[in-house]
Amino acid sequence: MATVHKLIIGNAIDMREIPDESIQLMVTSPPYFNAPFDYKQLYQSYDQYLQILGEVAKEAYRVLQNGRIAVLNIDDMLVDGEKFPIVADATHLFLQAGFRYRDRIIWKKPDGYLRISRRSGVMLQNPYPMYYYPDNTLESILIFQKGKFNYRSIPDAVRLASKIDLERFQKEKWYMTLWEMVNVLPNSELEKDIAAFPEELPYRIISLFSYVGETVLDPFVGSGTTMKVARLLGRNSIGIEIKESLIPIIRKKIGFEGQLTLEQQEDTFEIILREKVSQSEEIR
Numbered sequence: 234m235a236t237v238h239k240l241i242i243g244n245a246i247d248m249r250e251i252p253d254e255s256i257q258l259m260v261t262s263p264p265y266f267n268a269p270f271d272y273k274q275l276y277q278s279y280d281q282y283l284q285i286l287g288e289v290a291k292e293a294y295r296v297l298q299n300g301r302i303a304v305l306n307i308d309d310m311l312v313d314g315e316k317f318p319i320v321a322d323a324t325h326l327f328l329q330a331g332f333r334y335r336d337r338i339i340w341k342k343p344d345g346y347l348r349i350s351r352r353s354g355v356m357l358q359n360p361y362p363m364y365y366y367p368d369n370t371l372e373s374i375l376i377f378q379k380g381k382f383n384y385r386s387i388p389d390a391v392r393l394a395s396k397i398d399l400e401r402f403q404k405e406k407w408y409m410t411l412w413e414m415v416n417v418l419p420n421s422e423l424e425k426d427i428a429a430f431p432e433e434l435p436y437r438i439i440s441l442f443s444y445v446g447e448t449v450l451d452p453f454v455g456s457g458t459t460m461k462v463a464r465l466l467g468r469n470s471i472g473i474e475i476k477e478s479l480i481p482i483i484r485k486k487i488g489f490e491g492q493l494t495l496e497q498q499e500d501t502f503e504i505i506l507r508e509k510v511s512q513s514e515e516i517r
């Protein structure tokens with residue numbers, strides 16, 4: 234079955250193009266407040282940041298079908314020496330929007346892949362009590378659910394076509410709340426300055442929480458990783474991104490190189506520029 238991919242250029246606090254209950258899974262990584270390097274001074278205050286996240290949570294609740302899952306990859310952030318409890322606050326905002334809190338997965342990056350400065354160096358300079366500042370190699374993957382899923386609503390053929398690869402599930406330990414995945418290197422070509430997540434993250438989430446032919450939403454789509462993986466896995470996708478300048482990157486990423494099946498060649502890609510004339514085109 235050919236898949237359909239839509240990119241909306243606009244602000245995700247309003248998902249006006251997306252009808253109620255039309256999405257089967259949301260997976261996204263919002264900006265990490267005013268993270269050093271990536272989002273320096275993007276928001277005027279932490280309250281303003283939380284307000285935006287709260288609006289997105291409400292819209293996500295509206296567009297998701299009953300029983301379905303919303304996944305947030307996020308982490309607490311150290312800004313100018315102050316630690317902001319984004320994981321706790323985001324969890325609260327999603328609960329307030331109506332979601333149930335289902336799980337928290339910890340994503341562990343390899344030890345040597347630190348992107349931020351090594352805070353732990355302070356201890357080497359001053360090997361005394363009170364100088365302890367650990368290096369962070371973790372992020373959270375928060376899993377929320379809207380109501381309860383009706384397992385009988387999925388036809389047998391769709392269930393079969395969406396079967397999880399149990400060998401991979403066992404070998405890569407998907408069954409634990411600790412996921413060890415290699416992060417995208419900051420200097421990688423397509424994701425430069427975007428703070429992209431590795432394909433492995435949406436790959437696991439989309440495989441575990443959606444069926445073939447369903448629609449996956451990423452309201453902070455960045456370089457388009459979620460859309461690319463959705464396409465690979467035979468799901469439709471909708472991405473929202475505020476930065477129009479990312480269109481060429483997203484286009485390149487989701488029109489992946491390599492062998493396409495005949496069905497994938499029929500896939501379509503549409504760009505909706507808010508307040509501007511929309512344009513439709515084929516992916517290839």
Ligand SMILES: C[S@@+](CC[C@H](N)C(=O)[O-])C[C@H]1O[C@@H](n2cnc3c(N)ncnc32)[C@H](O)[C@@H]1O
Pocket residue numbers: 243244245246261262263264265285424427428429430431452453454455456457458459473474475476
């Ligand atoms: C952490 S990045 C997402 C990276 C993405 N997961 C990937 O793999 O490339 C967050 C993205 O959200 C975008 N963004 C920030 N605020 C937004 C908003 N209010 N609405 C839509 N997109 C927004 C940023 O421009 C950035 O590209």
